[in-house]
Amino acid sequence: MTASFALCLTLLIPSVGAVLIALTGRNPNLRETVTLVTAGVLFIVVLMLLKMTSDGAPAAVILWYMVPGLPLALSIEPLGMLFGLVASGLWIVNSVYSIGYMRGNNEGHQTRFYICFAVAIASAMGIAFAANMFTLFIFYEVLTLSTYPLVTHKGNDDARRGGRIYMGILIGTSIGLQLVAIVWTYVASGTLDFTAGGILSGKVDGPMVPLLLALYMFGIGKAALMPFHRWLPAAMVAPTPVSALLHAVAVVKAGVFTVMKVAVYIFGIDFLAQTGGADWLIWVAAFTVLAASLVAMTKDNLKARLAYSTVSQLSYVVLGAALATSMGVIGGSMQIVMHAFGKITLFFCAGAIYVATHKTEISQMTGLGRVMPFTFGAFFIGALSIIGLPPMGGAWSKWYLMLGAAETHHVIIIIVLMVSSLLNVAYLLPLVARGFFLPAEDSEPIAQSVGAAANPQAPRQRPKIQEAPLLCVLPPCFTAFGCLVLFFYADYIYRLLEPLVTQ
């Protein structure tokens, strides 16, 4: 198998998977098998791609020309490889989790759910391996459309409202701003290929650089840069597996991945550093980091809090791009991976709590840690990684971002990063403390759910462990373990990313 063929397969496998899921919809077990097999095969293919490209095999393929001069083309570069690995790898874990969650909650329209999921993954692969901005934009839009039915899955008024904000902001920014930026780039430089060192140097100058960059940055609504972040909390009406994989990994990471791609391959970090075109972006990103964290603290709904936390964490990546130094780019790119593992763990836990107890508000979760120790343990580890404490993977991305800020003498940014970590502590850890250390305020619901009331002779007895179904508990434990592993293998990611900054 050549690398080019494998590249096409990354798009083909989930697409074929979607068709097969549609055909096997009447038999749920078979349907879920198809999902799992598709996810597994996709991950293997992406791993093979990694192996082949690290052996030096060229991987680039032009699918066809959509209009004269603008091909739909795929190719491999380190950043895309990383994003592809994360998205396809976590899809397997998430599929296992989806089965547990969707069945545990008796959700309807499950076939539609799995089909849309597969299509979303196919478009995420298209984004990861796009060889030019045109291809990337097309898959970006397909991703928005394919996730709309997932966001509005419940089909009630809340879902409709959430879906409206979701579509409105994502389509509005991408067509209203990003498309203009892309066509502008095309008219100015005559190409849209992702090229090492950028394509705009010498083609755009003066105040046009920050203006074009602004069209891109705000146009990439999926990166949730304030003030275009409202869609992400709105998307939380979706079932939790959707929030976990799409709104912690695939969709939002597609956004910040696009931000990175634009900074590195369209503008070029040297060009950005010389012109100072990204200076304003540092402040917008820093503002988003802090403001979203502050909003997160006010949210009692767990998923809403996690959503605002995601908004904040995404801007770390934007910040890395805006610093326009090699360390900033490395830190930002690493954040794509580290945050993915951390946040998916947190969402998995939130979903597991919901499946087991149907609780969504943090204030209701008092004492729940003793009932669900594995879930809360995983949540704790994920939270540590988000905060950026060793020995969790999240420590590294923050480390490199700090290095980048120090390199460019942005002392304030270093302070922002530290304050943000403190804020993370303040809004993530209380849940863990509340779960483990506080006694259940009103022991009645827990007692009912665990059947302790039937045991009158032991009034101070430890509550019995009553976790969510196994398929909902194993995935967060797995990804929490991943956070830990990533701390020790960050070197590998660093070496994968190194070609980005040493052209």
Next chain:
Amino acid sequence: MIFQFAQLPVLEVVLPLIAAPLCVLLRRGNWAWLLAMAVCWASFIIAIILLTSVDEGQIISYALGGWAPPLGIEYRIDAVNGLVLLIISGIGALVLPYARTSVAEEIPEQHRSLFYTCFLLCFSGLLGVTITGDAFNLFVFLEISSLSTYIMVAMGAARDRRALSASYTYLIMGTVGATFFVIGVGLIYAVTGSLNMVDIAQRLETVGDLRTVRVAYGFLVVGIGLKLAMFPMHLWLPNAYTYAPSVVTAFLASTATKVAVYALLRFMFTVFGLSFSLTIETLTFLFLPLALIAMFAGSTVAIFQVNMKRMLAYSSVAQIGYMLLGVSFANVTGLTATLIHLFNHALMKGALFMALGCVMLRLGDVSIKSMRGLGKRMPWTMAAFVAGGLSLIGVPLTVGFISKWYLIEAALERGWWPVAILVVASSLLAVIYVWRVVEVAYFREPEGGPRRCEAPLSMLVPLWTLVAANLYFGIDAEFTASVAQLAASELLAGVMP
């Protein structure tokens, strides 16, 4: 064999023209339908052959009756009208298989064969306008198509009496337009002594900048402007589209205005040319603002419509704005955008109006209220509607995206970046009026219970063929883009002797 191929240009128009009276003689609706369909498909195949023989810049010139141009009538085909011929005949060939069930429902038995007669007359009229190289002949065909259109719109009266007044308004406005047009042609004839467009173009260069020529130009632009529903001369369009039978709306919305846009392009670029003193002024100071107003006014009004056909009609006013906008850039990319959008808009509006025709067949009503829960009751129809709507918005992988791309590119090439921003802003208005329907269809409970009432296959197949075309030409636009680009450069190059 070679002899037959040489006659193709005239067969394209004459076949439906002869078949039209035969339909009256057949009397039975079904037989007339069969004949009409055979003829439309024949025209479609001829159009394909004609386009493939001009898609490398060749020109087919056919002297009608052997009378050599410029004295005789000339049929002259290049990439520009080759493309338009393909649109008209393609839509005709797809609408007819769809028409049988829909017409049987909406038009009383005794009128059916007459309906197909009018349809064929309109069809041949539109093809004639497009294919001819003779200014007066163009007027004749324009009237053939318009008169038959008035009748077809009026046939909606069986369902809703308001079709009669809609048809009457259209008749008055259309006739005013036609009269302006023929006055313009008359003045030109007075100056140049010729009716052949190529000949006129060459003679105009020698007569210089006369006031008569300027007046003629004004009459022509306004006359065609009325026909193509250029804002603010669009008032006939919403009612005509709303109350006409579904088949008629689907056919007219995708062809009639396109043909008028073609006629406008022909006169402005081939006959008068960019060197004519008024052309650039018209484009910049008349078409550009009018196009922008049409884009916003049309889309905004569409958002508030209760009747879905009327909503799409106002959307058409906006879409015609896009076409005029492309023209107003007066560069190759802009004209390419216009011609691509001519083709693409036919595909999307055809699909959307066909989907509404299916709804009309099953529910007898196309108000937003009747769309409630239709995602469950008519899943295939609604899926087609959504696909067409996405195309209207300009989402990637649909044809609408290709049109938007070229329009924005043309605007930025001219350095008119505010215009580029206005283009995307107006497509966001399309998001609103399309999504309004999507939400009603998929999030509301159906009114008449969840009983499924999908349209018959004979309507779904043509509908989905158009939807597939919407997607195909959005994914692989090399054909449309290269033909449109060639046509645009032919138009800008003026007359090649």
